[in-house]
Amino acid sequence: MNYVKENLWQIEEVGFDSRYLGKSESIMALGNGYMGSRSATEERYPNERRDTFIAGTFNRFAENEVSELPNIPDMWWMDFIINGETFSLEKGKVSNFSKRLNLKNGELTREFDWEFSTIKLHFNFRRFVSKARLHYLSSYVTIENLSDIPVEVQIRSGVDGQVTNSGSQHFVEGEKGLVNQKYIQMMPQTNQSNIDFVFTIGHQINAQNLSQRIEMGRRRIFMNYFFDLPEKGSATIEKRMSVYTSIDKDLMDRSVKSMRQVAISEMEALELFSYENLLKESEKKWQEMWEKHPIVIESENFEDQLAIHFAKYHLHVMTPAHDENMNIGAKGLSGEGYKGHTFWDTEIFMLPYFNFTHPEIAKNLVTYRYLGLDGAHKKARSNGYEGAQYPWEAANPSDGEVTPVWGAADILTGQSTKIWSGFIEQHVTSDVTFGVKQYIDVTGDKEFTEQKAYEILFDTAKFWGSRLEYNPETNYYEIKDVIGPDEYKEHVNNNAYTNYTAHWNVTYALSLAEKLKKSNPDIFDRLNKKLGLDRVLIDLAAKVDRIFLPQPTKEGIIPEDDTYLSKKIIDLTKYKEKDGVDGLFHDYNLEQVNDMQITKQADVLLLLYLFEDLFPHEMKLKNFEYYEPKTTHDSSLSLSTHAILSADLGKLTESYEFFKKARNIDMGPFMKSSDDGIHAGSLGGIWQMVVFGYGGVRMIDGKLRIEPHLPQEWSKLTYGFDYQGESITVVVTKEGFELTKANNGNNVSFISKEKIYTLENTLFIKK
């Protein structure tokens, strides 16, 4: 099925197919960073996944599970019983079906005609999660009778707490009831983290001969509305919903009693406003976002422009901008995949967008890592290390590591397989440091830098110092038994990405210490006391030059790890031609793949991209040509890196092919791959491909670089970014690029093709 059309602001599903419910549920997910909701239909289908999540409300169902975002009671649910028959799109005849997500204002609509025996109705559904009121959701349904005979309608609508996270129930059933004869309320609590929730629902029905009856069941409370739909007549159902929780920072009093009152008062106050009014209010907030550095792509393929809208829409749906105790999940708030946990994906893939476009949100994201220092200490200690070792998967900042320890049983042996990432996928610590360094360099946020960033930068270096293993045979410090970004290879020694980034982390801390001692001795003293820097720095200084950095072979290839290059090579062409890697794993098992030069995702190449100044152009080219054919791109994080790196290397045709594949990860016609949620990293990757890849922006070792190069198919690219308080717009054409600085602030220095420029107001640089 195709979800994109000549519309730059819309994702559309034409025709209903119950095999692919998960696709539109995920890619049309609604949200506002406080909550995110899959776009499951009002009526129910067996294979649907009716998930709605509230950011940060982690709970652990049982001792043997890890904490995850609980799927909250479902409020979108409505059953339509037409002349006694429960409506379903699998019954009768459905025509003119369309389900659409308006990316500009976040409204989801669905409409169709439904014929069943003598009945013919037109249904129109509209809904949105308010971006203006974080706790608020609205739904508006119109039913028209297209036939010449009257129809009896019953609607069951309320809140259903029988939903689970694939069977795990996170909520203890709380009180429920009808308030003021009018509003449904339900107050469950998470069973381990003890977070109180208040769900409130109000209905407004416009129909003939309306009667109603409330009904309660276990974990459920709903209204039954009965009305007539005369021949050619119509009815409307408006449903307004809110969620409050006892971790909401915008509440003064987080008692259930107070939350209930707040919710009721809000419902009552909003009765003055129509659905349209409330949508407009939300749309205005979306508009503010869209007006911030809009990206305009003039391309042969409209999908390129649509993709950037799609990416930015979802980045804002999924990012808890309201609370620095929360971060972005690997599937955002759009599915149960990865349990709402935060990975390195944030720093390497999503944070750059916020650094350059919404520094205030970026600040929250890096503050989350500062708040996570305790958890990182906990993890380091439990592994016998010092300093801050960031968790591979993170939930609440102080939780430390939350990666599940045991995965599904091996199909053949029946034994549970151990998930090693939480123990040995250690590059996440330098990834976090890298993200923090990018944040302070791009934003120039002095307060965060001095209060928080330095501490992270030293504390992570301290970890690496304790992590290094001395090899007396070689007189080098090594990092053994890790997983690098290429997760096909478990328990490798000296993964290039890990060693280089750890080395960078240590190097940077050493130079920072020197700088601080001179420029800001007070800050240094404070951190010295807190972290014991005197001792740590001596240790790091002694080790730094002996950290083993895998060196290029005589062919110029940086070994991914100690043994990679000695492994067997097979031709992956036939697997790469197909989408997905199922083919490879039909022929080989993971153990066999581990013994071959097959890479899951950019590993050495990611290093070359992120630390471009450390490696010469020629070496990058050789490594690209060596590794890419061996890479399955079996991670949504891989294609965008390849697109950018190949653009950097001047391979624009190849790059654009990667770009097209990368932007299609969720938006494209892959009907199953988004079932567990959309790919947050991939969405950050779309923005990076456009602004970093083709816009040529990069923050390298504290210096801004701008070197645009458009693919053949693009005639013009307009983008913008914030840089240390200045707002810059760039227009790239085939002829060159023009920069404009918005206000009369400071001049901005940047590098382009090794020349240093200063942007005062506007500047054109010829190609």
Add this chain to the structure above:
Amino acid sequence: MNYVKENLWQIEEVGFDSRYLGKSESIMALGNGYMGSRSATEERYPNERRDTFIAGTFNRFAENEVSELPNIPDMWWMDFIINGETFSLEKGKVSNFSKRLNLKNGELTREFDWEFSTIKLHFNFRRFVSKARLHYLSSYVTIENLSDIPVEVQIRSGVDGQVTNSGSQHFVEGEKGLVNQKYIQMMPQTNQSNIDFVFTIGHQINAQNLSQRIEMGRRRIFMNYFFDLPEKGSATIEKRMSVYTSIDKDLMDRSVKSMRQVAISEMEALELFSYENLLKESEKKWQEMWEKHPIVIESENFEDQLAIHFAKYHLHVMTPAHDENMNIGAKGLSGEGYKGHTFWDTEIFMLPYFNFTHPEIAKNLVTYRYLGLDGAHKKARSNGYEGAQYPWEAANPSDGEVTPVWGAADILTGQSTKIWSGFIEQHVTSDVTFGVKQYIDVTGDKEFTEQKAYEILFDTAKFWGSRLEYNPETNYYEIKDVIGPDEYKEHVNNNAYTNYTAHWNVTYALSLAEKLKKSNPDIFDRLNKKLGLDRVLIDLAAKVDRIFLPQPTKEGIIPEDDTYLSKKIIDLTKYKEKDGVDGLFHDYNLEQVNDMQITKQADVLLLLYLFEDLFPHEMKLKNFEYYEPKTTHDSSLSLSTHAILSADLGKLTESYEFFKKARNIDMGPFMKSSDDGIHAGSLGGIWQMVVFGYGGVRMIDGKLRIEPHLPQEWSKLTYGFDYQGESITVVVTKEGFELTKANNGNNVSFISKEKIYTLENTLFIKK
């Protein structure tokens, strides 16, 4: 929809209607007392309830819930993907649909033709829960291609642990995997009672071009089978399943490891046998049951005979005959209603069937109450009483009271309503005593009598002694603030049923003590030591004659309680003409009903039925005529009592009307009333109506009475029963009744119309 046809051994659903899934799931439930399973379809529908329960495996999901039988992972589940389209009866065209339960052998079958675009298939499903192997389930599916073009089929079949009890998940996900490359196993554990479960599944597929792939997800493991269905070809899928738990008494070693091995060994051993073999083995066990005292009714209405088959089938499906730590739930094992808890329903409604037909099962049921003494002490103590106060709702015998304390919120006030039954519906204690006394009288089980029954009889009397409240104004001992069988009336004083049965309990204990002191002083001494009988008996003797027994008014009406007769009377005719009492509650709320002479179910009349010797015929007649018109029969326990009492009173036409309504409670065309499970008490009531009501059997004060009276519509009734080790068959015709005793045991004395008879071999008593 009509579920009965001219077939005395079958319940059939003709035509599929997704509105009424619950009906056939419940009334066609399968089971063997160890497990019970709703007959949900293999494929899934949104409003289904896929419940399967293992008797006795109670678990409490959370502190604020009470323990309940957990819905175990679903093994019947199969998805059929035909040419890429998931099969559903709501899609395409369905014809020749029939779903049938064979009551004789417990096999469920379902078949239909399904047309979808160019596809036309015939499906045939068969399944049973083995009565020969308590842990074992079998399913057999045949798919025929009726069209001239080949079809591609994918089947997903395995075990799904994502099911819950209406949202409450009782299981911690355990290990799962494939054993010996062949058998699926899953090992979850209940989260509070820590019961281990082992689920094992094997498949045997007979199809062309078969390939397979295992798949695992959260709480799920299943096989995907891919095959071709050539034109006019067919395929079969056999699925064998077993469940073991760590409370299984038939296991020597209840470790998970051992249970896994036992299950695999059984699967392997049974490969020698076909589905038919295994069904035959189970059928043989059913046959043994059917051969025990078969009941033959020659009636104008075949439904009468069918009803007794239906009742006996379900009584055996739901009764955990294998373990005296378990008892019968109010909905058997056929639904989540009443959480699998045991009520007075057992003693008053189901136990009589087992007493007279399967005394070995009856023994388990009363032993459960003996094991429940600790729980009953706990309850008495917590309420400030002595002795044994049985719980209103019971789970594990030692748990004591498990009635939920709080019910759903009041719709108007939004406040939770307190459920009072667990506190003040106290007649359950004398009901248990009554059941135990019936058991020992009917069976003559000396060992149980001496070892267990006497203790229960004294301990409950001790409770009543402590419960009685002295009223100095009247010089009577009263029982205030109770709920009687008529649950419309909460907090009443001196409910006749409660006071009379308590008085009986005390009286009986006093006479038993006198008897024992003489005949069995050793037993008396033992119990005296254990229960402090010397003190208790003095107290009881002082009180017994001053226990307040509500006396008939001058019109001969026994007041249901102190205030009932002073309340307003309204005409219930219009509500009673309709089925169900919804009408009444549309016009009045519960508080208003409480203030009127409206009775939910037999209350005074139940007393008159159970203790017929205490009340003269004329008084019974007057009370019947007074109370019945005021009774809504808003409990499945009411109609059968009225049918029997009216038969006793010679009102046979009226009685037969009650009988017909009563036998239709589950079997009849009420499409929603069985959704939460079938009505166990009503099924016991069906047997009682036939054998007690029309067969005229009764055990009154230790004496057997037989006074048959057939309704007009019946020409002949044959039934049988066990009595103190003797097996008696009775044939009732319009002319009289003939008794036959099976073997050369003891003579049996019985009373009929106040004459004493002795049955040696055979005897005919003319009407």
